[in-house]
Amino acid sequence: MIVARLHPDVLIDEQSRLTEVWRQRGHRSFHCRAGRHTLVTFPDLAAASPQGREFLALLGTTGAVESVVDSTDAPPLGSLAATGEPSAVRVSDDCTVGGGRFTWIAGPCAVESEAQLLGVARAVRERGAHLLRGGAFKPRTSPYAFQGIGKDGLDLLRAAAAETGLGVVTEVVDAAHVEAVAEVAHVLQIGARNAQNFALLHEVALTGRPVLLKRGFGCTVPEWLHGAEYLLAAGNGKVLLCERGVRAHGDSTRFTLDISAVPLAKRLSHLPVIVDPSHACGRSDLVAPLAAAAAAAGADGVMVDVDGQGHAALCDGEQAITPDAFGALVRRTDRMLHSLDPVEPEADAARELAGR
Amino acid sequence: MIVARLHPDVLIDEQSRLTEVWRQRGHRSFHCRAGRHTLVTFPDLAAASPQGREFLALLGTTGAVESVVDSTDAPPLGSLAATGEPSAVRVSDDCTVGGGRFTWIAGPCAVESEAQLLGVARAVRERGAHLLRGGAFKPRTSPYAFQGIGKDGLDLLRAAAAETGLGVVTEVVDAAHVEAVAEVAHVLQIGARNAQNFALLHEVALTGRPVLLKRGFGCTVPEWLHGAEYLLAAGNGKVLLCERGVRAHGDSTRFTLDISAVPLAKRLSHLPVIVDPSHACGRSDLVAPLAAAAAAAGADGVMVDVDGQGHAALCDGEQAITPDAFGALVRRTDRMLHSLDPVEPEADAARELAGR
């Protein structure tokens, strides 16, 4: 399996011409734009085969290809080797995720009312949030549980975005809702229960909107990255990976935050990594230390349940923190991240840290 | 949360009248037919509340209600308490799952060609299979892996069913395919990765066809039963639960077959329980002992990957057994099950086993 990075100035026409040549030779190809790079993968091409060598030589003569990587196991379009650098995902004029910034996503677990949503949205914006989270459609274990207020929730999210200027992150649980959600959301969220719902991933990718892909709580890190590859292979390179805890033994926390998955995903993939400590632990008293841990481990942002109304929330209220606790968390973590910015004598240290 | 079992002779009109009364009082209700019982649940009704007591009294006067259970945690429509007995699911004139029979479901992991499918279908029918499994649409971890031959596969399954008389069990991975799959399949399968894809569950339920619901590999037993409840609450009582292994530590087997889930599900739910040892262990040499264990633990059937062509299968070939191994497994297990049929002095023993 081969993945090629094209020169930034290769035009769409030239890309199409390349793809056509490949297609006529019977090869499938998939491409996407990731950050400032255009990537193409040929899943059926073995670099070591005679045909592979010939084709690679042909690619070289076109002058369109900046680099070629022979991807063995890792999903090719999402691999760090393909881009050679972490990619940033532009969400709105005001907000780009990745690329050295740390992104705060905050809001209620579920959208319940105009007063609730606007109250929280204003409160978190004032305290440093970059994006507003809030579920209009909620996937619930029981069919009888509160499932979100649906399209009314989308309207409230649109109004809150207009009022506060915050971009919106909201979940889509049904292909039938993708269009409606995409009209409102700046980032479409795929929840943990749909992490391997490949039909939904495909539909969501086609909107061209940024997608936040939660890791399934029974999924390995490779399965999570392969899930993201479904989005990339459908042409959508604006993918945010989101670690939200896995199922392990013990019930002291709701799930087990797999903190190792953060640096691991950063080493394997160019995609930004977000951590959701709220759903991982299910306890408001552990959210702040886990958010700080995520930042220290190299995450590009965190997504936190914030609620102004205490434990009366209709969904997962016991894990939300107050706006003021959120503000304190932002100040403390930003100070910590600032202390980690590389300073002069640390060039050596960075090399040492990377080395063994 | 209350679930009521209606008298078998209550007519649809009477049911509607009851439902309407409930609706006018502002209560949601959900009903389904499970085996020979019609069940109705009122998720918002607390039996101990004044309103609940009044309504229960009203129900009593209608004469339509056979029994009422106050379901606390267990999903009400699927609970064993609701029916008072295990329910059987009629799949075709020749095949009913549950109700004391043991059902053998066998066939290739993926449908690949007419020759392959028909060969295996004939071979397993001759050796005792009741239903033919085979995937036309395959959910694969990687977007570049073989995803099944799609609608061509459905045509082959239809032909194999016509030729052999076997009913077909095949997976549906996309709401957009439900209609096409339902035209061919006697049982629609929801795979482990879609076990909590509630939008798909809803669409599949509406076909009225029997549904085999695999347990998600990261899901608890209650989550699996709640998933089935989505099907039942949509009015489809023909649900087969399928245990297929969960994610646990260790890599000696692909997943860890949770054998305890079989008797546990049988105690909590009236729905038949099928076990898929092939996908649970991922190794052909463990399929026979695990199938026997499932039967001994009280499963209503097993679903086994059988392939005639050795390890060249395009999907999961290493876990399929040969038709002859399948035949030996059927003979040996059926003999074992026959030995377990209650004989005269065992009436006491059964009581003892149930006791303590």
Place this chain on the structure above:
Amino acid sequence: MIVARLHPDVLIDEQSRLTEVWRQRGHRSFHCRAGRHTLVTFPDLAAASPQGREFLALLGTTGAVESVVDSTDAPPLGSLAATGEPSAVRVSDDCTVGGGRFTWIAGPCAVESEAQLLGVARAVRERGAHLLRGGAFKPRTSPYAFQGIGKDGLDLLRAAAAETGLGVVTEVVDAAHVEAVAEVAHVLQIGARNAQNFALLHEVALTGRPVLLKRGFGCTVPEWLHGAEYLLAAGNGKVLLCERGVRAHGDSTRFTLDISAVPLAKRLSHLPVIVDPSHACGRSDLVAPLAAAAAAAGADGVMVDVDGQGHAALCDGEQAITPDAFGALVRRTDRMLHSLDPVEPEADAARELAGR
């Protein structure tokens, strides 16, 4: 790593002479008697090296060696390849575990009093038990919980054995108790929490008594087999492996019985495999189906908590079954096992089952 099976008629003197030759060449060797075989392993010897080839040739000339296996990953002395057949472990004149028999081990979780122990011992003997279980020393999660009645419990076990003729299986938790336990126990049990307490394994092995080694609930199958190898390498080949459930997600059962580990261990190792369904599930209502599943999966026996006094037991009372439920389980399972005995036309079937 090489393991050799010696001819049954090789005398101890000849063995010593071989070992001495090996030692003078600087090689470590470990040997044990397993069933009717004497096995020797040379962990530092690579079969493919020049030295290895030369030494293997030398072995061949001695005439003492029946077969040689180059063990790569599997623990050599415990591997099925070493003996070429399952080994049986003789526990007493009346009881041999493995070798085609199915062994019932039953008794209270903890020894509490003479009346309790003798009552249960007599009751389970009458109903088919071959060995009596009962903990005198109990490893408990909390230091303040009931830890067993200690040496008084050993005295009661000795009396119960004398009275009923049943052999005793009891746990040892401390190297300081090994001598006292070995005076009473026919089988010394290593509990799950000490499964990798290698110092204790060594002391227990030196008694020469049969050892029942529970799998640690966080241990993989290979780690369990390596634990057994500590016993074998210390010269004690009388090892019973015991699967008792692993830690996985979900809390419907106390642990998750890893039923696949039974046929897997039987394929990798010659040692008998026992299953403890009581501690695996922690619920008396699941013990019978899980015991039957263990038998069907190929286990050589089960160990069951049986208690006559209901839920007042000082330790794990909620998982014990009554003597009558035990009796029903024995009758039903023995009938099932009898049905599985190979009959004439099944020679082919057995080959088929093994095949693919």
Place this chain on the structure above:
Amino acid sequence: MIVARLHPDVLIDEQSRLTEVWRQRGHRSFHCRAGRHTLVTFPDLAAASPQGREFLALLGTTGAVESVVDSTDAPPLGSLAATGEPSAVRVSDDCTVGGGRFTWIAGPCAVESEAQLLGVARAVRERGAHLLRGGAFKPRTSPYAFQGIGKDGLDLLRAAAAETGLGVVTEVVDAAHVEAVAEVAHVLQIGARNAQNFALLHEVALTGRPVLLKRGFGCTVPEWLHGAEYLLAAGNGKVLLCERGVRAHGDSTRFTLDISAVPLAKRLSHLPVIVDPSHACGRSDLVAPLAAAAAAAGADGVMVDVDGQGHAALCDGEQAITPDAFGALVRRTDRMLHSLDPVEPEADAARELAGR
């Protein structure tokens, strides 16, 4: 279950007198010194019972008791409620763990030679380590694997401590070695495989030396805290808890670091919490981000495998980092921790963070 904190100036004689009163009433009691507090627990005493109320009243009259807590589930002597503040553990004149300091423990996985140990010890001391780790006795999965150089290793550790002034942390795997290890070690380590080897815990506690207790990889957080309680109940309050990863699904990392366990243990217990990222992930490239995450989550220190000789280490070489990578990690993390020190306007923030 009740736990009482005594006034700091209560003399041993007075304590003994109290204990004697309790004993004569038939109550067990256990006490230990934790940081600057003396704690006593009465596991058999129910605060709500008449006897409990009477006894509490009696306690009140003695004037010796500073506070009394009714501990329900949490292990009493280790509970944060008992001391009301985190406790610090004094290891040597130069090193106290906990109490606001961050402790760096570094060194080779296994002690191999004088040159190796001294080289690493000097290198890590120069770069900021407070304690030297190194295994003389190694518990290994296979009986044939390198088990450490034993007592020779203790001699080398003693020499390295004398030469560098660093205190020594080293594992004890056998009660028979406790005395020899205690002569050399400033901190005795209980490894994950012996985390519930209660006999060993008892012997180690009796030395009076600080003990680092690793969490068993199959153990829950409560089981880990109950294990520590065995040490405390034996009179040794100098306990360091060590999180080192649990068994979960997936094999991208060797174990799954349970980062949530760090803030959770800090909320439940007064004992310092150390994290071992090296054994948790088993990969040198993830050690630095996980160590930083541990510090950010509130750990009191980390223990890191550092090796100067590359991948030729006899044990777990692939997870060790170089001395220079260790130095960079220390500088970067200490800068980060410094940024987290509470500054003036953060008093409010701290309250907010603690709040909901």
